[in-house]
Amino acid sequence: MKRVLVLGANGQIARLARAELLEQEVEQVLFLRKASRIHVQNTDKEIVFEGDASKVSDLEKAMDSVDIVYANLAGSNIVAQAKAVVTAMNNKGINRLIWISTLGIYDEVPGKYGQWNHQMLDGGYLETYSEAAQVIEQSNLDYTIIRPAWLSNKDEVDYELTKKGEDFKGTEVSRKSIGYLVATLVAKPDQYIRESLGVNKPNTDGDKPAWY
Numbered sequence: 001m002k003r004v005l006v007l008g009a010n011g012q013i014a015r016l017a018r019a020e021l022l023e024q025e026v027e028q029v030l031f032l033r034k035a036s037r038i039h040v041q042n043t044d045k046e047i048v049f050e051g052d053a054s055k056v057s058d059l060e061k062a063m064d065s066v067d068i069v070y071a072n073l074a075g076s077n078i079v080a081q082a083k084a085v086v087t088a089m090n091n092k093g094i095n096r097l098i099w100i101s102t103l104g105i106y107d108e109v110p111g112k113y114g115q116w117n118h119q120m121l122d123g124g125y126l127e128t129y130s131e132a133a134q135v136i137e138q139s140n141l142d143y144t145i146i147r148p149a150w151l152s153n154k155d156e157v158d159y160e161l162t163k164k165g166e167d168f169k170g171t172e173v174s175r176k177s178i179g180y181l182v183a184t185l186v187a188k189p190d191q192y193i194r195e196s197l198g199v200n201k202p203n204t205d206g207d208k209p210a211w212y
Helices: 012-021 056-062 078-092 111-121 125-137 175-187
Strands: 002-007 026-032 046-050 068-071 096-100 142-148 150-152 160-163 172-174 195-200
Touching (some): 012 175, 026 056, 056 078, 078 125, 111 125, 150 175, 172 175, 172 195
Parallel strands (some): 026 046
Antiparallel strands (some): 160 195
């Protein structure tokens, strides 16, 4: 059975990805700071590991027999976490990484929406997420970086992809869509190797997300 390490396993997207992965022949190692915060759905397919994603030693302990690392991390120390993940994966001989980032890290969002996105996310967020993505891209890992549009809680899977170097499309996407994409990459890990994917719901172009 394939084994996936889910970093930041109690995050909103991670919980949706976990539900999708439970439908596959996959064992999930659910990694988070406080194990008491998480509820295991299937004891045959999920185990919980308490640790700090900025500590290489914690990550290495959780990576035993892991085939794929899915990182759903956040926080002001995201760069330190990226460096720790790359180091631990190299030390353990694991190559496949799925990394959740955000739109705008390459200044790829055009027009008024791009200006609005900068206004909302500049001042530490975009800068640190961009630097973390650079850490991943400069590694030797088989990574896929996922850059979602602004996230909604709509109960739908509806998305399209853009690649690095292309203008970002749309203004929003559901968290469920991102979870589904993560599960798709786990099922077919040879897809989108060393690529950075913008993800949006089709036909949601505008100056900002509809709910603003």
